[in-house]
Amino acid sequence: MPAPQKAAKAPAKTIISFENITKRYGKVVAVDNVSLTIEEGEFFSLLGPSGCGKTTLLRMLAGFETPTEGRILIDGQDVSEIPPNKRPVNMVFQSYAVFPHMTVAQNVAYGLKVDGVGAKECAERVEEALALVKLEGYGPRKPDQLSGGQRQRVALARALVKRPRVLLLDEPLSALDAKLREQMRSELTQLQDKVGITFIMVTHDQDEALAMACRCAVMNRGLLQQVATPSDLYEFPNSRFVADFIGQVNLFEGQLAVDEPDHAVIDSAEVGVPIYLDHGVTGATGSTVWAAIRPEKIEIYKRIDGADMIKMEDAPQGHNVVAGTITHLAYLGSETVFDVTLETGRSVKVVRSNLTRWDQEDFSWDEPVWLSWHACSPAMLTA
Amino acid sequence: MTKRPKQAAPGPLEYLRRWPLQAWLVMVTVFLYAPLLTLMAFSFNDSKRNIVWKGFTLKYYEKVLQNESLLTAFGNSLTIAAICTLVSVILGAMTALLLWRFRFGGKTVLDGAMALPIVVPEICMGVAMLVFFAKVMPWPGGLPWPLNLGAIIISHISFSFPFVAVVVRARMASFNRELEEAAKDLGAGEWMTIRDVIIPHMQPSLVAGALLAFTLSLDDFVITFFTSGPDTVTFPVKVYSMVRFSVTPEVNAASTILIVLTVILTALALRFQGTDAVAGGHAPDPKA
Numbered sequence: 001m002p003a004p005q006k007a008a009k010a011p012a013k014t015i016i017s018f019e020n021i022t023k024r025y026g027k028v029v030a031v032d033n034v035s036l037t038i039e040e041g042e043f044f045s046l047l048g049p050s051g052c053g054k055t056t057l058l059r060m061l062a063g064f065e066t067p068t069e070g071r072i073l074i075d076g077q078d079v080s081e082i083p084p085n086k087r088p089v090n091m092v093f094q095s096y097a098v099f100p101h102m103t104v105a106q107n108v109a110y111g112l113k114v115d116g117v118g119a120k121e122c123a124e125r126v127e128e129a130l131a132l133v134k135l136e137g138y139g140p141r142k143p144d145q146l147s148g149g150q151r152q153r154v155a156l157a158r159a160l161v162k163r164p165r166v167l168l169l170d171e172p173l174s175a176l177d178a179k180l181r182e183q184m185r186s187e188l189t190q191l192q193d194k195v196g197i198t199f200i201m202v203t204h205d206q207d208e209a210l211a212m213a214c215r216c217a218v219m220n221r222g223l224l225q226q227v228a229t230p231s232d233l234y235e236f237p238n239s240r241f242v243a244d245f246i247g248q249v250n251l252f253e254g255q256l257a258v259d260e261p262d263h264a265v266i267d268s269a270e271v272g273v274p275i276y277l278d279h280g281v282t283g284a285t286g287s288t289v290w291a292a293i294r295p296e297k298i299e300i301y302k303r304i305d306g307a308d309m310i311k312m313e314d315a316p317q318g319h320n321v322v323a324g325t326i327t328h329l330a331y332l333g334s335e336t337v338f339d340v341t342l343e344t345g346r347s348v349k350v351v352r353s354n355l356t357r358w359d360q361e362d363f364s365w366d367e368p369v370w371l372s373w374h375a376c377s378p379a380m381l382t383a
Numbered sequence: 384m385t386k387r388p389k390q391a392a393p394g395p396l397e398y399l400r401r402w403p404l405q406a407w408l409v410m411v412t413v414f415l416y417a418p419l420l421t422l423m424a425f426s427f428n429d430s431k432r433n434i435v436w437k438g439f440t441l442k443y444y445e446k447v448l449q450n451e452s453l454l455t456a457f458g459n460s461l462t463i464a465a466i467c468t469l470v471s472v473i474l475g476a477m478t479a480l481l482l483w484r485f486r487f488g489g490k491t492v493l494d495g496a497m498a499l500p501i502v503v504p505e506i507c508m509g510v511a512m513l514v515f516f517a518k519v520m521p522w523p524g525g526l527p528w529p530l531n532l533g534a535i536i537i538s539h540i541s542f543s544f545p546f547v548a549v550v551v552r553a554r555m556a557s558f559n560r561e562l563e564e565a566a567k568d569l570g571a572g573e574w575m576t577i578r579d580v581i582i583p584h585m586q587p588s589l590v591a592g593a594l595l596a597f598t599l600s601l602d603d604f605v606i607t608f609f610t611s612g613p614d615t616v617t618f619p620v621k622v623y624s625m626v627r628f629s630v631t632p633e634v635n636a637a638s639t640i641l642i643v644l645t646v647i648l649t650a651l652a653l654r655f656q657g658t659d660a661v662a663g664g665h666a667p668d669p670k671a
Contacts, residue, residue: 062564062568063567064564064567083567084564084567084568085567085568085569085570085571085572086570089568090568090569091564091565091568093561093564093565094561095559095561097559097561097562097564097565099562099565099566099579099580099583100562100584101583101584101586110566110569110571110579111569111570114569114570114571114575115570155565158565158569159568159569162569162570
């Protein structure tokens with residue numbers, strides 16, 4: 001499934017900005033000096049391991065928590081003093097929080113009733129909202145007659161019917177089973193496209209964030225690590241944490257030996273050969289850096305005595321070729337995952353797509369191999 | 384149903400298939416219901432003394448319905464129970480909300496103090512009430528009905544509302560806080576949230592608490608005995624004074640009316656609660 005990378009909509013307007021937000025619970029710092037802007041119409045994702053502060057950030061936006069320091073602007077207006085029931089945002093809760101004693105229609109109508117919307121308009125908008133989430137005709141049902149997925153749709157309709165400026169989603173897919181989750185991913189992105197409302201989703205599932213969001217903010221221990229598009233997060237992580245958290249990665253520690261504008265070389269004792277990169281960094285020569293290489297960006301070749309050397313058009317010979325032995329392999333159908341131990345003893349993960357039906361028979365346990373990668377494949381990290 | 388070819392040995396608690404437990408079951412049933420049934424049966428007994436069955440009659444029911452002071456006592460009891468139930472439910476629910484929702488200094492003390500009327504022996508409560516209304520806050524005599532019942536009503540409320548609070552609080556433990564947040568998120572204020580989300584969730588426990596308070600008040604004898612005056616006699620107190628002379632079928636008839644009334648009320652309450660408990664009974668399972 002291709003990531004729905006929407007082209008940046010022409011002059012994007014900032015709808016939400018967090019300015020130096022800090023939240024402390026006693027001595028525990030849940031959110032640490034986070035500054036972040038979210039643009040109108042965006043599908044934004046707050047991503048991070050549990051306890052990283054992403055949910056706290058979302059709840060502060062909804063008004064259920066107050067920041068210890070800093071301020072939050074919605075449409076340029078400071079909302080610090082505004083209680084949750086007066087904010088132009090609506091939330092889909094993790095447990096969906098569908099009112100159990102009300103019918104589906106009453107649930108969806110609740111927010112409108114509170115606002116004093118007339119009965120006729122209210123009924124129309126409820127119909128419209130139920131149609132939007134594909135729950136036409138479910139109005140008279142009670143929530144306990146619905147499945148988990150349907151209850152979530154009710155929660156979505158109930159929030160969207162109020163036409164909020166921003167829709168907040170707290171781990172919206174975590175309570176669904178795997179198959180439904182896949183389906184809801186694309187449905188949610190389609191829905192967001194249709195209604196054009198800014199969505200902010202909290203998730204700990206990186207696949208979910210990559211598949212759905214226009215932009216993601218990765219958080220760890222209350223700190224904002226990186227804000228970028230999904231592909232930038234994956235291909236150009238700014239730290240070892242992000243590289244490791246998003247997808248799989250081989251991280252090689254080394255010293256920066258050469259640093260030119262168009263290339264750099266890392267001496268890595270772990271790999272045993274210098275790592276050549278086609279881009280430079282702003283770092284002092286000799287400082288410790290890390291090369292992050294994704295498993296699917298490493299090619300694997302048979303290594304037999306007398307065999308031809310590997311042709312490396314993109315990198316100077318000897319730089320990005322290293323010898324190793326397969327110590328473990330896992331056939332996963334679409335791909336095979338190899339654990340290759342280098343001569344230095346360092347283990348490297350390699351993923352190889354099974355392009356034909358016979359590919360899986362190419363390599364086996366304890367086979368000597370060459371590993372190689374392009375000079376543009378590794379990302380150099382300084383943190 | 385087809386008979387199973389070979390029946391397995393009964394489990395340790397299969398009381399219908401083990402004779403000691405069967406005997407136990409029979410004994411419980413007998414001792415629970417036999418006295419009640421005897422009482423009802425003898426209300427139709429055509430005899431002044433309540434010992435031998437002489438024949439069927441309804442005259443004691445007539446007599447009961449003509450007994451002015453018994454009817455007054457019955458009316459007093461129902462009035463006291465109704466007011467006590469209403470106030471206890473409101474007070475109990477509010478106490479439960481307070482204890483469930485907020486953290487404050489002395490919370491544990493309040494929690495414990497609230498359970499006090501449940502654990503303190505009734506006789507002590509009775510004496511305490513007697514002293515209180517005699518010395519500390521004498522209830523003025525000669526007030527018009529139902530104000531003359533004030534002392535009894537206050538003492539009934541003081542021992543009933545903790546029961547309501549306990550029941551409601553247990554119910555609130557299963558409340559999903561996100562429901563409250565969802566209501567606020569959709570624009571509801573504090574009061575609206577309580578009305579639209581919290582009270583509907585509480586409702587089964589409110590009904591149960593009200594039932595409890597009503598029955599507790601209706602049949603309380605000990606505490607009422609110490610707080611009632613000559614012109615404020617309740618049904619249990621009246622029955623007691625009648626029994627002191629002799630157990631006439633009239634007492635049986637009055638008791639039968641009360642039992643039937645209570646059973647009907649309870650059945651109605653349970654039925655009312657039953658339909659709503661299905662819909663509003665449980666918080667959505669977050670893992671569903």
